[in-house]
Amino acid sequence: MLRYCLYCGRELAEHEGLEQLRQSVRVSFDPERERVWSVCDRCHGWSLWPHEDGYREIPRLERAVVDHAHLLYQTENVALLDANGRELIRIGRTQLPEEAWWRYGRQLRRRRAAYRSRLSLLGAATYAAVSYVGANLGLSRITGDFYPSDDLHADIMRWRWFGREAWAGRAPCPQCRSVLIRLFFYRTRFLLLLPSTERGLAVALPCSRCDPWTVDKVHRLDGAAAERVLRRVLAYHNVQGASQDELADAIRLIEDAGSAEELVGGLAAERRSLYGLGRIRRLALEISVNANAERRRLADEAAEIEAGWRQADDIAGIIEEELA
Numbered sequence: 001m002l003r004y005c006l007y008c009g010r011e012l013a014e015h016e017g018l019e020q021l022r023q024s025v026r027v028s029f030d031p032e033r034e035r036v037w038s039v040c041d042r043c044h045g046w047s048l049w050p051h052e053d054g055y056r057e058i059p060r061l062e063r064a065v066v067d068h069a070h071l072l073y074q075t076e077n078v079a080l081l082d083a084n085g086r087e088l089i090r091i092g093r094t095q096l097p098e099e100a101w102w103r104y105g106r107q108l109r110r111r112r113a114a115y116r117s118r119l120s121l122l123g124a125a126t127y128a129a130v131s132y133v134g135a136n137l138g139l140s141r142i143t144g145d146f147y148p149s150d151d152l153h154a155d156i157m158r159w160r161w162f163g164r165e166a167w168a169g170r171a172p173c174p175q176c177r178s179v180l181i182r183l184f185f186y187r188t189r190f191l192l193l194l195p196s197t198e199r200g201l202a203v204a205l206p207c208s209r210c211d212p213w214t215v216d217k218v219h220r221l222d223g224a225a226a227e228r229v230l231r232r233v234l235a236y237h238n239v240q241g242a243s244q245d246e247l248a249d250a251i252r253l254i255e256d257a258g259s260a261e262e263l264v265g266g267l268a269a270e271r272r273s274l275y276g277l278g279r280i281r282r283l284a285l286e287i288s289v290n291a292n293a294e295r296r297r298l299a300d301e302a303a304e305i306e307a308g309w310r311q312a313d314d315i316a317g318i319i320e321e322e323l324a
Contacts, residue, residue, distance in 0.1 A: 002038055007045030012038050018057060028089035028309065029054070029061045035316050036061070039089065039308070046312030048319065061088065071096040073298035078306045080298060089305060091313075104287040105247045112241025115157060154239055158185065162236045167229045171219035173207040180205060180219035188233045189275040193268045193285075198223030199292070200261060201268040203230050215271060227293060234286035237274060242283050250284040260288035260295075 003013050014020040021027065026039040028046065036054035037046040049057070069083040074093060081088040081096070167183040183205060192215070196202035203226045204218035221229055242250065257263035267277065267285055274282060 002047050002049060005038070005040040005043060005045055006047040008040060008043040010040055010042045012040065012047070018060070023085065026087045026089055027061065028091065028305075028312075029058055030091035030313075031058055031062060032092060033316075034058060035091075035313075037312055037316075039305075044304075044308060046308055046315075048312065048316050051320075051323075061090075064088070065090060065094065065096070069096060073295065073302050075302050075306055078302055078309060080302060080305070089309070091309060104290045105242075105251065108238065108242040108247060108283065108287070109244070110241070111239070112243065115154075115240050158236055158239050161239065162232070166233050166236065167221070167225075169225070171205075171221055173210060173217055173219055175217040176207060176209050178207060178209045183219075183229070185233070185236050188236065189273065191230075191233060191274050192218065192271060193230075193274070193277075194218075194220070194271055195265065195268045196222045196226070199227055200265045201230070202226050203233075227289060231286070231289055231293070233274065234282060234289065238283055238286055246280060246283060249280045250287060253281065253284040254288055260291040263288045264292060 004011055012022060012025050014022075018027070021038065022041070024041040026041070028037040028039055029035065034051065034055050036049040036057055038049070039046055048054075064083045064086075065081060065088065069081040069088065071094060072080040072082055074080065076093070077091060079090040079092070079094040079096075081090060081094070162185060164184055165182055166185050166188055168181065171180040172178070173180075187205065190206060192204045192206070194202040194204050194215075202220055202222045204215075204220040206213050207217045207219060210217035254260055254263050257266055263284060267281065277285065
């Protein structure tokens with residue numbers, strides 16, 4: 001294989017062999033035409049391996065796909081895969097199922113481990129003690145404000161990891177014209193999911209000045225702003241992470257809905273508050289919203305990769321003709 005990028009000269013591998021390839025460098029392979037490329041992480045150039053090296057490596061790459069890979073995204077010609085942290089690009093469609101939410105399930109398990117660690121418990125206890133002493137000395141702001149509930153550990157971790165504000169901007173109420181400037185996390189349990197033409201959902205906070213209140217009297221965010229706020233707010237409420245059983249239940253909800261997009265759309269159509277969804281549906285919603293955002297990013301990335309592959313494929317064809 002190549003140790004250096006043919007376009008910018010960046011070192012791709014410390015020594016010969018796939019194992020020594022830098023983790024950030026992608027490997028692209030075309031099993032049908034027996035071609036392998038290293039895709040430089042700096043200039044994004046496709047460096048074609050010598051045919052003999054590619055021929056030997058393709059069976060190993062195919063085994064890695066079957067044994068370890070998760071499908072991230074695929075087009076008609078390109079499949080993006082994750083194989084134990086190594087990103088692979090397989091030219092041609094793959095038979096692997098596309099389950100984008102596996103990555104976010106893994107993140108929730110890691111979050112749970114961090115939340116339940118001894119260091120986390122010790123930090124929360126220390127933080128609570130300092131806060132108590134500060135309050136009695138008239139220094140209530142020494143550790144910041146947080147709103148305690150039945151789970152003091154969770155409240156402290158939420159404050160430490162997220163702070164007080166979920167969003168800042170201007171969101172007027174269409175009825176009384178009062179303007180929401182800051183959305184504090186302690187109010188986000190009342191945040192409503194609403195359907196929208198932009199990315200399938202909107203989030204809205206009931207207006208505190210309108211009486212009687214209706215679903216139209218809200219401070220509303222749509223599109224990208226709604227998605228950013230919702231992702232942050234769900235991480236705040238799901239600060240404890242999730243157990244394996246909870247993840248299984250959440251993923252089952254996604255599968256029953258048909259897809260992550262359909263789950264989000266279905267929950268938005270119910271017009272419920274985050275508190276009203278319950279824990280498992282909040283977990284499923286966090287997984288789905290993150291998966292949808294990642295899918296859009298991967299779709300853009302796959303389009304660029306496919307354009308790069310077509311150019312690299314033309315060059316490879318010319319090289320093979322010259323060597324024939």
